[in-house]
Amino acid sequence: MKTQVVIIGGGPSGLLLSQLLNRAGIETLVLERASRDRVLSRIRAGVLEAGTVQMLREAGVAERMEREGIPHAGCYLTDDDLMVRINFEGLTGSPVMVYGQTEVTVDLYAAQDAMGTTIVHDVEDVVINDADSTAPFVEYTSAGKRIRVDCDYVAGCDGFHGVSRPTIPAEKRREFERVYPFGWLGVLSRTPPAHHELIYANSSNGFALASMRNENLSRYYVQVSLTDKVENWSDERFWDKLQSCLPSEVANTMITGPSIEKSIAPLRSYVNEPLRWGRLFLVGDATHIVPPTGAKGLNLAVSDVFYLHQALIDALKNHDETGIDGYSERALKRIWKAMRFSWQMTSMLHQFEGEDSFAAQMRKATLAHLAQSETARRELAENYIGLPF
Numbered sequence: 001m002k003t004q005v006v007i008i009g010g011g012p013s014g015l016l017l018s019q020l021l022n023r024a025g026i027e028t029l030v031l032e033r034a035s036r037d038r039v040l041s042r043i044r045a046g047v048l049e050a051g052t053v054q055m056l057r058e059a060g061v062a063e064r065m066e067r068e069g070i071p072h073a074g075c076y077l078t079d080d081d082l083m084v085r086i087n088f089e090g091l092t093g094s095p096v097m098v099y100g101q102t103e104v105t106v107d108l109y110a111a112q113d114a115m116g117t118t119i120v121h122d123v124e125d126v127v128i129n130d131a132d133s134t135a136p137f138v139e140y141t142s143a144g145k146r147i148r149v150d151c152d153y154v155a156g157c158d159g160f161h162g163v164s165r166p167t168i169p170a171e172k173r174r175e176f177e178r179v180y181p182f183g184w185l186g187v188l189s190r191t192p193p194a195h196h197e198l199i200y201a202n203s204s205n206g207f208a209l210a211s212m213r214n215e216n217l218s219r220y221y222v223q224v225s226l227t228d229k230v231e232n233w234s235d236e237r238f239w240d241k242l243q244s245c246l247p248s249e250v251a252n253t254m255i256t257g258p259s260i261e262k263s264i265a266p267l268r269s270y271v272n273e274p275l276r277w278g279r280l281f282l283v284g285d286a287t288h289i290v291p292p293t294g295a296k297g298l299n300l301a302v303s304d305v306f307y308l309h310q311a312l313i314d315a316l317k318n319h320d321e322t323g324i325d326g327y328s329e330r331a332l333k334r335i336w337k338a339m340r341f342s343w344q345m346t347s348m349l350h351q352f353e354g355e356d357s358f359a360a361q362m363r364k365a366t367l368a369h370l371a372q373s374e375t376a377r378r379e380l381a382e383n384y385i386g387l388p389f
């Protein structure tokens, strides 16, 4: 078998890359380890930057998002009962879009099906061969059969635990990592959102985030210890904890109900560089992870796709390799800025186990400064809505 670009991973970055390449007349093969139902059962990110929204438009998958997504002109950062509004529209001229990653993925699968592209699910034992030569090939097992695909390029869009990154020899890459001593416990519930805008809460009881998917579907998170288990958290315990972290005017009026999903995600900052080895390119979570506090994970995966799809089109259509030669450096410039923002938001809003009393005062002072300084709010807004590609 032969194709132009083998894309490993059918998550948002792999599907978007496939969509953009196929629209440009480039043939792809997407190999996904999980079933489609499994991919679509993951509840993950919820906030799309303006640049991500624009990319989805260019990929021809924005119709439902324009109808069902909720543009947000601002959000709140709070410190106990102090509520600081960050006016994205007023400070930067741009809103963000609240539209779940799951919905983005549904729309991408629908568009790929309509175009008749090939996405193989439930593949096993994917191996990338000769990526540092001019003739790479990928092998995988599907329905018990071992298959070989020759290709021009391989895109590793297979997330943090995929095979693409480890294919690059250790001596050819560098890793940078910070693991945080807490995770986020997330709950989805069929209840109206606690507030019409997102609330990122610092409090004497720890961090919480009040988010949403639509007017009757809420998404909430609280900070938990790394060793905590979902089974330890009854709905009642979760709501008590959440309400103890949110400003009382929000906590006292919010509606709670049964959870329909509950999961714990660890928090880490991680960068692998470079993003290229020969004809293999890494994209999204396969090469970087941010803590979710700045809502950057999915958005950063999309900006990688932005750079890479242009580069691959230039290489395959115009025999111009400048884009692929510059991909890693170009993407990393933006990645490190999003790393910094996500780390800063995480540090500003979470309690660190064993911290001294000074640390809590620094968080309070940072939030008090934000309340007072439009310059500080503008800096935050500019990063939150997304730096230019």
Ligand code: FAD
Pocket (backbone or CB within 6 Å): 008, 009, 010, 011, 012, 013, 014, 031, 032, 033, 034, 039, 043, 044, 045, 046, 047, 101, 123, 126, 157, 158, 159, 160, 161, 162, 163, 264, 265, 283, 284, 285, 286, 292, 294, 295, 296, 297, 298, 299, 301
């Ligand atoms: P992924 O979404 O991880 O997709 C990779 C795909 O590759 C998967 O479908 C996987 O099954 C497949 N795959 C893996 N290995 C192989 C293999 N060997 N062969 C074939 N296929 C393979 N971001 C936020 O902004 N806010 C959040 O609240 C948030 N919550 C998150 C919760 C969790 C548990 C996780 C893991 C991430 C979360 N993120 C969040 C981050 C965000 O979801 C990711 O940044 C985004 O999914 C990245 O997309 P991706 O396509 O690069 O990777």
Ligand code: DHB
Pocket (backbone or CB within 6 Å): 044, 045, 046, 047, 198, 209, 211, 212, 219, 292, 293, 294, 295, 296
């Ligand atoms: C959501 C997740 C985030 O990490 C974030 O910063 C904002 C919203 C969410 O799932 O809605």
